[in-house]
Amino acid sequence: MYTGPNVMLGYAESPEDLSRGRTVTELRTGDLARKSAAGLYEVVGRRSRFVKIVGLRVDLGQVERILADLGVAAASTGTDDRLAVAVEGDHDTQLLSKVLAQGVGLPRTALSLYAVEELPRLGSGKLDYPAVTALVADRTQVTGLLSDASAPGRAPAETRDRASTGPPDDRPASTPTSVSVKQIFRDALEVAEVEDSDTFVSLGGDSLSFVAASVRLEQVLGDLPPDWHVTPVSRLKPDSQPRRSGIKRIVAPIDTSIVLRAVGIVFIVSTHIGLFDWQGMAHVLIAAAGYNFARFQVPGQRMPRLRRQFVSIARIALPAMVFIAVAYLVTDRYSLANILLLNAVLGPVEVTTQWHFWFIEDIVYILLAMTALLAIPWIDRAERRFPFLYPLILFGAGLLTRYEIVEPGVPHTIPALWLFALGWAVARSRTLLQRLLVSVLAVVTIPGFFDGDAHRESTIMAGILLLTWLPALPVPRAVARPAVLLAGASMHIYLVHWLVYPPLADVNRPLAAAASLAAGIAYWVLCNQLVSACRRIREHCFHSRS
Secondary structure (H helix, E strand, C coil): ECCCCCCCCCCCCCCCHCCCCCCEEEECEEEEEEEECCEEEEEEEECCEEECCCCCEEEEHHHHHHHHHHHCEEEEECCCCCEEECCCCCCCCCHHHHHHHHHHCCCCHHHEEEEECCCCCCCCEEECHHHHHHHHHCCCCCCCCCCCCCCCCCCCHHHHHHHHHCCCCCCCCCHHHHHHHHHHHHHHCCCCCCCCCCCCCCCEEEHHHHHHHHHHHHHHHCCCCHHHCCCHHHHHHCCCCCCCCCCHHEEEEEEHHHHHHHHHHHHHHHHHHHHCCCCCCCCCCCCCHHHHHHHHHHCCCCHHHHHHHHHHHHHHHHHHHHHHHHHHHHHHCHHHHHHHCCCCHHHHCCCCCCCCCHHHHHHHHHHHHHHHHHHCHHHHHHHCCCCHHHHHHHHHHHHHHCCCCCCHHHHHHCCHHHHHHHHHHHHHCCHHHHHHHHHHHHHHHHCCCCCCCHHHHHHHHHHHHHHHHHCCCEEEEHHHHHHHHHHHHHHHHHHHHHHHHHHHHCCCHHHHHHHHHHHHHHHHHHHHHHHHHHHHHHHHHHHHCC
16 A cells, blocks of 8 residues: 555546545555565565466466566466466467476466467556456467467467367366376375365375375376376376377386486495495485475475475384384394484494484485475575575585585585585476576586595486486386386385395395395385375274264
């Protein structure tokens, strides 16, 4: 609200009204502004320029700013189920929809982009949003766009827009497939209710449940789209494309982070056993953890997100603490500090078997620190406003320990924050320039990390570059499901193999590796079953009280 001597006097509807004097003392502008330390106000948007789509609050002004940064003039409108954007000029709307979906965190199925010759404007030069809304509505009724007929190498507008916006919303809300998807989400995420507008991320999904859910969804839906984790339940449906012969039949695209986790745990276990020597994958998985944290744990409102983050940490810490407690009871290799995941702080300085679980401790420490930071309101706002710059600042802070400028105070635990932050920055890279910057940072900072161990450092670099440039990797279908299974159980395999392989390694190393993988998968399945049983008991108690 604005008040001052330069506020208009009021509204005059006849000459006699001009003699009435002041009738207005303040204006309710509808603008949103922020106050600086100097007491000045900066207008940052309009109160009416927000829509809520698939549970996410979208700033329509931010949508236009993202496109403006790409040199594209645009006007955005929206409803509770779709964001509609008109872009001025001859642009590839399919490519822009991909960039925009990543920038605002919406699934591409919730976006409609339309190319127009010129955006409608008022006499003052401002965008005429009612006209934009009408224009977009008209565009949905025609079979082509003005600029598409002459654009070489591009699909007709009707086909392209249908491909980027997904099926219409007038189909029945409850189909056999949607019911199956809801049940999978309920099982994987331990939630009681799943709505058609919910997404995997909005329901609290994380990197561990991501793998478990994707295995079952592929059985129901076939090949999953890359952005399925941010796609509403109502839009997840079976692959309607017929199976074709050739490479499409024998190869399936798998999320790169899943492939890295599967390959990483096999290499880690095999290296520890002595089957072969390939080091560096543990640090690739730390970067992948940052990548997945940014995808699954950062989006959303602060308080629901905080709960989701603590649940995710518990999914790592509790199975680890339970298993280490068993290992403590049956061997003499570990201590109470191991059970509490405090060996890095309380354990011996010299390297012993008590340092076996350094990777789990590092991940838990970093996740707790990141959760604590984002729980601070002004830091939360900063991350939302500068989603790419924020992890780069964390990366810079992590370099202080990577180059030993600052002593982390945790002996023998190789500083890992900079790799976690680098993975976070990869997930936030939206443009070619940003991906190039992240790649350069990796190429510059990784060499020398292991005192010139070029093979180990090249492994870390290759893993991060794969995450940066290839969001999915083609994997033979014959190994796709085992790879997803290994990825889902990767943390449990890491825990269990320390007890499984020692008595078998001298007998048969391949057998020791296979037994370690199988035992870890079994422990993963057991943990999932226990969680599901607890959920059923909780629901039963709730219904009994009701």
